Amino acid sequence: MVKTKRERWHNNFSEWFDWILDRAEIYDYGRYPVKGMGVWMPYGFQIRRRVTDLLRKLLDETGHEEVLFPLLIPDWMLAKESEHVKGFEDEVYWVTHGGLEELDQKLALRPTSETPITYYESLWVQSYKQLPRKFYQIVSVFRYETKATRPLIRVREISMFKEAHTVHESFEDAESQVKEAIDVYRKFFDSLGIPYIISRRPDWDKFAGALYTIAFDTVMPDGRTLQIGTVHNLGQNFTKAFSFRIQTRDEKFDYPWQTSYGVSDRVVATLIAIHGDDMGLVLPPDIAPTQAVIIPIPSQSEEDSRKVLEYSRGVLSTLLSSGIRAKLDDREDTTPGDKYYYWDAKGVPVRVEIGPREASGNTVTIVRRDTLEKRTVPLSEAVGSIKKTFDEISAYLIERARKFLADHVSRVSSLDEARKAINEKGGVIEVPWCGSEECAVKVMNELQVKSLGTPWPYERAEGTCPVCGRPAVTYMRFSRQY
């Protein structure tokens, strides 16, 4: 099986990533005169829309209700939960004027929406009988990121931010919601062929205002990890802060329990990064805006070229009527080779080549974008063969991605082994951990890594903590991160 090259993709990942966003016309970044903000271009937006449609489907079928809250949050509201406002204070954008008038209270551009949503839940919900409620919105949130901004990966306007917020009558109910959220994310990332590890973030790194945070991380082609989704059990922190009490099952009054969970533009960044190769995007067929592109190959004789074009039009309508998102590239001013280059960069999963041989033989030649494999089949089998190829590509992409991730998670038992693994392979190292923060901090300082947290679900570790020698209770994961 011929495989497409991935040298540049691997060795100059961030240069490749910037190149492909432009070459495949995904996202125009760096030219917009506000740092950390970019423009979704038409093709990129089609990919984004298919990704958010998938997310909406998974949320709607698990009892979530889509809502839309105001962008501006008054400062007193954002400040209600002290941990939360402390955690976000150096990231919040503020609106201070309306026209020439100074506002009597400054307004935050939402960095996330726990505060307005809890405020409204306290107006909408009075009794446990109304619970659970699961809301979500897909909006822009704004964070004045001080670390290096990068297109889609670390932006200041997070324009594809899906935030879900749920409210429950008990801690146990909130705990089962955390599990449901994790399952929704598993299905979501699995459908996109994105592999992940799930960790419970260490307490010193949890979401501001949460009891604890569960995170989905993946390893990018350059070996650094990217946090692609998070689930938080918020306990009663926000409901207490907003004096939001409900009538409980035992006829008393108490504060309800909440969770929140989010994904963002990073999902599209990961989709591009994980499956790409030196020629550009490689898209899983389910979310590819165009799944098959037909390229007519002209010949010397006018007559033959006309036949090829006519036959290609027939193939196009056959594919379209079978539900395949197909396109015919019949541009006259472009050579077949340039067309291959153009559509390969856009990651179209299947190319259908049609020359005089196919036109006269009533066949089509199908080329896979991921492995470049070619096969010629009779027109009567084209639809079946192309749909089977889509399944083969989806299976190949997730398998290749999962193997890459597995190859970049190293379980070690000494600091030397850890240093070797992180410096040579990058990715994630799993170190037996005694449970004390100072041992984790020592590893972070020694190896210039950050902690990702401990395996979720919990996993007992063998051996002893390589820093203090005490018995390990679980593994602590470390990586170099975006």
Ligand SMILES: Nc1ncnc2c1ncn2[C@@H]1O[C@H](COS(=O)(=O)NC(=O)[C@@H](N)CS)[C@@H](O)[C@H]1O
């Ligand atoms: N600057 C950023 N650019 C792109 N994506 C980001 C950025 N900051 C965070 N994210 C993504 O957004 C997800 C949710 O953000 S968060 O802070 O962890 N969690 C929340 O805001 C909670 N309210 C759940 S919605 C993160 O897991 C990460 O994947």
Ligand SMILES: [Zn+2]
């Ligand atoms: Zn230790």
